[in-house]
Amino acid sequence: MASPAPAATKSVPLTCSGHTRPVVHLEFSDLQDDGTYTLLSSCKDGNPMLRDWLGDWIGTFLGHKGAVWSSKLSGGEANRAVTGSADFSAKVWDTFSGQCLQTFPHNHIVRSVAINAAGTKILTAGHEKKIRLFDLAKPEAEPSYLVNAASDAEASKGLAHPNNIKSIVWQRGQGENTTISAGEDKTVRWWDLRTMTKSSEISFTDPITSMERSQGCLGELLTITSGKNVYFIDATTREVRKQHQLSLAPSSASVHPVNADKFIAGFTGDGWIRIYDFETAKELELHKGHHGPAHAVSYSPDGELAASGSEDGTIRLWQSYPGKKYGLWQ
Structure with a gap:
């Protein structure tokens, strides 16, 4: 009789503590020359926190007086970060010293932010329904506004979306002349930063719960969750590369950046983390561990691990290839 196949090695997560309330967004830096990277939560x-590739705490950015909904890192060595908060402000930070370099007041909650690769410009969006572009070399200057010129009603009010804006990402390709926003109006819009007007949009049937930009073997991709669906969209051509309907509505999703052979999704319904096959959406792995809804997931730039953030205030790091010696998994 043939021997039974050996059981698959189970991923044992590393738990990163320190936050005292729900973790709502995660952002990895670019991969550094020495093979390391950082994670911003x-x-x-x-209190947004910066961690190294092992999950060890580097520092906390202190200064916001309300929930921080979004944090993004500049390109390269990620020496700059931008954060958007419920305290009606966006802040720019030096990630090496932890110093707050600039604060930009708003009139309502800043739900999402973006920063260009050089760390010289930022975008902000949120409950004002507007998208602002700030030049960090001219902090006293008034920001520029992106306006939907195709809609007279929106243009007259200086709006980018008719409803709250949930997410904004900066397209790194093609000279960084494009930004992409997702609104509660169930649309994703592309904006030309040279004309400051909308260039294209895609409408969805269900509310959009997350949008992530990634750069990998499939080029620059947008991973969007809407209802029970996960969409993988070419950020440049706007082509839907893949669409999958899952059994539950995901809160966020992230595609493996190196092989693009699988994607991870988090769920607020049961708080579990699932890994799916990219081509078929077959469930490959089920990870339990969080004690509350999972709000955010993201793959590291080398694809060796994925991070998840939860209502329980923790970040968990899940090894992509259990059994492989990597980081603290030795």
């Missing part, structure tokens, strides 16, 4: 406790 946004939390309702108002």
Whole structure:
């Protein structure tokens, strides 16, 4: 009789503590020359945290007076970060010193932010329904506004979307002349930063819960969750590369950046983390561990691990290839 096949090695997560309220957004830096990277977490406790590739705490950015909904890192060595908060402000930080370099007041909650690769310009969006472009070399200057010129009603009010804006990402390709926003109006819009007007949009049937930009073997991709669906869209051509309907509605999703052979999704319904086959959406792995809804997931730039952030205030790091010696998994 043939021997039974050996059981698959189970991923044992590393738990990163420190936050005191729900973790709502995660952002990895670019991969550094020495093979390391950093992880920036946004939390309702108002204290975004920076960690190294092992999950060890580097520092906390102190200064916001409300929940931080979004944090993004500049390109390269990621020496700059931008954060958007419920305290009606966006802040720019030096990631090496932890110093707040600039604060930009708003009139309502800043739900999402973006920063260009050089760390010289930022975009902000949120409950004002507007998208602002700030030049960090001219902090006293008034920001520029992206306006939907195709809609007279929106243009007259200086709006980018008719409803709150949930997410904004900066397209790194093609000279960084494009930004992409997702609104509660169930649309994703592309904006030309040279004309400051909308260039294209895609409408969805269900509310959009997350949008992530990634750069990998499939080029620059947008991973969008809407209802029970996950969409993988070419950021440049706007082509839907793949669409999958899952059994549950995901809160966020992230595609493996190196092989693009699988994607991870988090769920607020049961708090579990699932890994799916990219081509078929077959469930490959089920990870339990969080004690509350999972709000955010993201793959590291080398694809060796994925991070998840939860209502329980923790970040968990899940090894992509259990059994392989990597980081603290030795």
